[in-house]
Amino acid sequence: MPDITARFDGKRVLADLNTLRAIGAYKTGVHKPTFSEPHLRSLAWLAAQLPAAGLAATIDGIGNVLGTSAKAGPKLLAGSHLESQNHAGWLDGPLGVIYALEAARVINADPGINGAVEVAAWCDEEGHFGSFLGSRSFAGALTEAEIDAARDRNSDRTMRQALGDAGFAGRPRLQAEPGRHIGYLEAHIEQGDTLESSGLKIGPPHSFTITSTGSVTKRFNSTIEPVLSFRTSRICRDEVSGATRIPDVNPIATRVSTAPGT
Numbered sequence: 001m002p003d004i005t006a007r008f009d010g011k012r013v014l015a016d017l018n019t020l021r022a023i024g025a026y027k028t029g030v031h032k033p034t035f036s037e038p039h040l041r042s043l044a045w046l047a048a049q050l051p052a053a054g055l056a057a058t059i060d061g062i063g064n065v066l067g068t069s070a071k072a073g074p075k076l077l078a079g080s081h082l083e084s085q086n087h088a089g090w091l092d093g094p095l096g097v098i099y100a101l102e103a104a105r106v107i108n109a110d111p112g113i114n115g116a117v118e119v120a121a122w123c124d125e126e127g128h129f130g131s132f133l134g135s136r137s138f139a140g141a142l143t144e145a146e147i148d149a150a151r152d153r154n155s156d157r158t159m160r161q162a163l164g165d166a167g168f169a170g171r172p173r174l175q176a177e178p179g180r181h182i183g184y185l186e187a188h189i190e191q192g193d194t195l196e197s198s199g200l201k202i203g204p205p206h207s208f209t210i211t212s213t214g215s216v217t218k219r220f221n222s223t224i225e226p227v228l229s230f231r232t233s234r235i236c237r238d239e240v241s242g243a244t245r246i247p248d249v250n251p252i253a254t255r256v257s258t259a260p261g262t
């Protein structure tokens with residue numbers, strides 16, 4: 001493959017990220033719960049950008065945005081999500097979507113490159129209605145009954161109602177075609193300062209281990225102790241030096257539930 005690094009436009013990437021940040025801006029971040037007006041506007045904005053990257057845009061029956069290419073050759077799927085946690089940071093999700101969009105713009109337009117990048121924004125990765133509903137739908141692992149039961153944890157609006165309000169009800173849910181993609185890539189903002197403090201610019205997670213420790217605290221204890229604590233580690237490889245390091249990271253859990261509810 002020719003060296004196409006110079007064709008990637010960092011200013012365009014930043015402008016796109018700032019466009020998404022302005023939709024649903026809250027203080028220095030954003031507030032875009034799943035199927036809120038700013039979230040829906042962000043989905044529509046992304047769908048409108050995809051044709052210029054050589055992609056046919058679809059918003060499907062679960063609210064996933066998918067850009068598909070008719071170009072011959074192998075295809076890499078890349079993306080992330082556009083809703084946010086409540087009152088959250090502006091790069092969690094959009095970074096992976098816009099990196100994918102920029103890669104698609106450059107790679108798909110070049111007839112000398114065999115293959116294409118396809119772009120996805122998975123709906124409800126942040127768990128307002130359930131657990132990874134959009135990406136599980138694409139993977140063929142989400143039942144209609146689960147959608148029937150899904151409710152917004154903040155407003156109690158049902159997912160069916162939200163899909164209807166958004167105009168997505170009745171649309172087919174897109175599913176992965178076996179063999180279509182050579183892989184999936186999700187670039188993600190680091191949720192901590194480990195890379196920066198280690199002098200690393202980028203690092204792929206090679207492995208995660210999650211260990212739960214601690215004990216359940218009885219309801220009427222006078223002191224409150226953590227019910228569970230999590231410790232993770234991952235190995236990051238510095239793409240420049242090739243050095244391998246093992247920094248500690250702080251995980252963010254979208255939702256933790258325990259049972260029985262003592």
Ligand SMILES: [Zn+2]
Pocket residue numbers: 081092093125188
């Ligand atoms: Zn995220």
